[in-house]
Amino acid sequence: MIAANVACGPVRGEVILCVETTPTPETFLPYPEARVSIRTGRPDEADALAKLHVDVWRATYRDYASAEAFKMLDEAKRLPYWQDALLDKRPCAGVFVAEQDASLLGVVSYGPSQHESFAGRTEIKHLYVAELARGLGVGRLLLKAVLDDESAARPGLALAVVRQNNSARRFYKKMGGAEIGTFIDPGPLWKSENIIVAWD
16 A cells, blocks of 8 residues: 655656555555655666557457457567657656556556547547556545646646546546546547546
8 A cells, every 4th residue: 555655756756756655455566565666767667568558458348349459469579668758858748657666567658649539638649557556545546646746747747548448447537537528539449439538
């Protein structure tokens, strides 16, 4: 569980937030006595983030996505996205990672949206938390890092969540997000119905 928040530096610094974790019997983190840090992602972490992305995506959408999508979505497919995102220097774009010692526990990325459904808001592109870190508040800390980033939040923030992903929808509502619309994502891997969640 989360025991305390400790400020460790500015939002745009290397480490933006540290959180003390208190081990419980169901905590299986590599180093449960250590602190979870939220910091900006580094270019040398692209491979690890591509793996985290694919692992979490497959676990989340195993009951919804097509077999073809599972076959096509692999680390090689996702690697170029993370390579680009980690080098993106635009004020309203960025990547934050959660780590405990040397272990990556989660990631969030955001940037300008090209989709009209976002109405000019900054888009939270991906928010993934590793299975071993579920229930420790890592997703909340990652989302809060983006919400607290003034350069990202100024035009408003929004994300798309697959309609069937009810646990994520409940989480976003708890974090103050409002469901404002829907759109169909045509792929390229999987055609899905999405809910737009916004923070304005």
